Amino acid sequence: MAKAWKFGHDIDTDAIIPARYMNRSEPEHLAAHCMEDADASFAKKVQKGDIIVAGKNFGCGSSREHAPIAIKAAGVKAVIAESYARIFYRNALNIGLPILECPEAVQGIEAGDEVEVDLASGKIENKTKGTTFQARPFPPFMQELIKAGGLVPYVKEKMKNA
Amino acid sequence: MGMTISEKILAAHAGVDQVVPGEIINAKLDIVHANDVTGPVAIKEFEKFGVDKVFDKEKITLVPDHFTPNKDIPSAEQSKILKEFAKKMEIKHYWEIGRVGIEHCLLPEQGVVLPGDLIIGADSHTCTYGALGAFATGVGSTDCAAGMATGEAWFRVPESLKFVFHGANFQPWVSGKDLILYIIGKIGVDGARYKAMEFAGDGIRALSMDNRFTICNMAIEAGAKTGIIEPDEITLEYVKARAKREYKIYKSDPDAQYEEIYEFNSAEIPLQVAFPHLPENTKSVDEASGIKIDQVVIGSCTNGRLEDLEVAAKILKGKKIHPEIRCLVFPGTQQILLEAMRNGWIEAMIEAGAVVSTPTCGPCLGGHMGILAKGERALATTNRNFVGRMGHPQSEVYLCNPAVAAASAIRGEIVHPREVVNYG
Numbered sequence: 024m025a026k027a028w029k030f031g032h033d034i035d036t037d038a039i040i041p042a043r044y045m046n047r048s049e050p051e052h053l054a055a056h057c058m059e060d061a062d063a064s065f066a067k068k069v070q071k072g073d074i075i076v077a078g079k080n081f082g083c084g085s086s087r088e089h090a091p092i093a094i095k096a097a098g099v100k101a102v103i104a105e106s107y108a109r110i111f112y113r114n115a116l117n118i119g120l121p122i123l124e125c126p127e128a129v130q131g132i133e134a135g136d137e138v139e140v141d142l143a144s145g146k147i148e149n150k151t152k153g154t155t156f157q158a159r160p161f162p163p164f165m166q167e168l169i170k171a172g173g174l175v176p177y178v179k180e181k182m183k184n185a
Numbered sequence: 186m187g188m189t190i191s192e193k194i195l196a197a198h199a200g201v202d203q204v205v206p207g208e209i210i211n212a213k214l215d216i217v218h219a220n221d222v223t224g225p226v227a228i229k230e231f232e233k234f235g236v237d238k239v240f241d242k243e244k245i246t247l248v249p250d251h252f253t254p255n256k257d258i259p260s261a262e263q264s265k266i267l268k269e270f271a272k273k274m275e276i277k278h279y280w281e282i283g284r285v286g287i288e289h290c291l292l293p294e295q296g297v298v299l300p301g302d303l304i305i306g307a308d309s310h311t312c313t314y315g316a317l318g319a320f321a322t323g324v325g326s327t328d329c330a331a332g333m334a335t336g337e338a339w340f341r342v343p344e345s346l347k348f349v350f351h352g353a354n355f356q357p358w359v360s361g362k363d364l365i366l367y368i369i370g371k372i373g374v375d376g377a378r379y380k381a382m383e384f385a386g387d388g389i390r391a392l393s394m395d396n397r398f399t400i401c402n403m404a405i406e407a408g409a410k411t412g413i414i415e416p417d418e419i420t421l422e423y424v425k426a427r428a429k430r431e432y433k434i435y436k437s438d439p440d441a442q443y444e445e446i447y448e449f450n451s452a453e454i455p456l457q458v459a460f461p462h463l464p465e466n467t468k469s470v471d472e473a474s475g476i477k478i479d480q481v482v483i484g485s486c487t488n489g490r491l492e493d494l495e496v497a498a499k500i501l502k503g504k505k506i507h508p509e510i511r512c513l514v515f516p517g518t519q520q521i522l523l524e525a526m527r528n529g530w531i532e533a534m535i536e537a538g539a540v541v542s543t544p545t546c547g548p549c550l551g552g553h554m555g556i557l558a559k560g561e562r563a564l565a566t567t568n569r570n571f572v573g574r575m576g577h578p579q580s581e582v583y584l585c586n587p588a589v590a591a592a593s594a595i596r597g598e599i600v601h602p603r604e605v606v607n608y609g
């Protein structure tokens with residue numbers, strides 16, 4: 024059962040993974056402190072497959088890739104936000120953390136709601152309330168990048184063909 | 186159709202005559218940068234490409250500055266990964282402690298980043314180099330790794346926003362920091378999301394390079410992809426003595442397209458203070474007057490340059506820091522520290538009761554050397570005041586320029602510098 028964890032606007036990368044834990048970079052270490060300064064109990068309570076739902080400008084601040092790595096390693100299946108800061112957006116796609124942009128879904132989901140996300144179609148279903156939403160499609164180039172499995176395989180393929 | 190300076194740099198590096206906002210391009214990079222936090226993650230990703238060397242060992246910069254001098258064993262291990270990679274790949278631009286500085290102060294000072302360059306850096310404040318008329322943007326470690334392997338990166342050409350400052354008649358002590366805080370206060374922390382912020386007008390042209398670096402440094406705090414200023418005589422004077430390779434000057438066309446143009450009267454902008462917990466929570470210093478503080482931090486990639494230290498030292502000279510205040514000074518580079526020392530500014534600050542550190546990002550990101558306890562409050566010339574940024578999640582950071590920071594260190598509470606010293 025995928026549960027929604029709700030956060031507000033402008034959740035910055037210091038809240039997602041405070042710098043005091045960035046003297047190390049192992050994913051499991053980062054996951055243990057994921058979202059700590061926004062919700063100190065999150066890392067302990069989050070279950071594999073849960074969803075983060077947040078307001079505008081999610082992931083603003085630092086360029087630390089540790090932020091999407093921490094979220095992914097914590098077991099979060101996807102992030103749904105009204106909008107994303109640009110470096111976080113690139114980083115999430117590069118490391119394979121699914122992110123969806125859908126202001127309507129953010130409005131229509133409350134903390135604890137059971138939510139199902141179909142990553143291929145972008146369909147978001149709030150099972151608790153019986154409502155569905157459609158995430159904004161990714162631009163064609165980003166779809167290509169996602170299809171390749173992230174930036175590393177995409178670039179490797181390009182290097183092979185060069 | 187005319188192009189902005191950002192569009193021209195991107196087009197030139199993509200090998201095309203014209204680019205338009207929204208277009209995705211692949212472009213050649215002049216510099217790919219990482220530090221001791223983002224570098225080790227990038228190196229791990231780099232190894233996945235299966236290549237045995239970087240695209241160009243002269244175009245990669247690795248700067249151990251965040252947790253250095255290494256604060257503990259894990260951070261020492263991170264720095265070691267960076268150092269060993271630099272050695273193995275024969276990276277030209279790697280600096281050891283004693284020569285290193287805060288990345289965004291060091292690279293311009295050393296002439297490694299130059300006008301017209303296209304730069305990606307695995308640090309969000311990479312946008313600082315826009316002050317030289319370069320297109321520089323922060324990326325994550327994987328983008329950085331791909332850049333190190335291929336010398337290329339993909340970009341979405343950003344829309345440009347223009348910020349014009351009319352008049353060079355700034356109020357006393359107003360600096361680049363106040364202008365950028367003022368802008369962020371107006372447009373918000375996502376007001377320039379995905380966009381290029383271009384700063385222009387006779388107000389900007391009157392500013393020194395140190396002030397221009399401060400402005401471009403904080404473009405990311407409005408969500409921007411970059412901050413950029415057209416090179417002029419002041420830029421060229423700065424670059425002339427430092428550049429060891431060719432560079433190119435780009436300027437925006439008179440008919441370039443901007444998504445929006447914001448115009449300000451320089452004389453109307455008061456000294457700024459950003460309240461917790463976002464840089465957009467700006468007020469005038471008079472509205473912040475009287476707020477008690479525990480710690481003052483002067484330095485960082487935002488305000489750790491020579492002029493910043495000069496302003497602070499001249500206010501502190503002959504005075505005493507409030508007995509209950511810790512005042513920490515972080516010069517941007519060894520060269521800055523040395524020059525400040527030769528000018529007597531370090532002596533003035535130490536005599537006033539400040540502590541002067543080796544260059545490091547240190548407390549700005551809550552890394553080390555000046556962490557706040559629960560309930561403590563800092564006034565800092567740094568760039569972010571997010572929850573927990575400088576230490577305990579229940580501590581607070583207020584942002585300001587070096588003059589306000591120095592004056593407030595003397596008073597023990599936030600204060601306009603005129604309350605402590607005469608101007609000039």
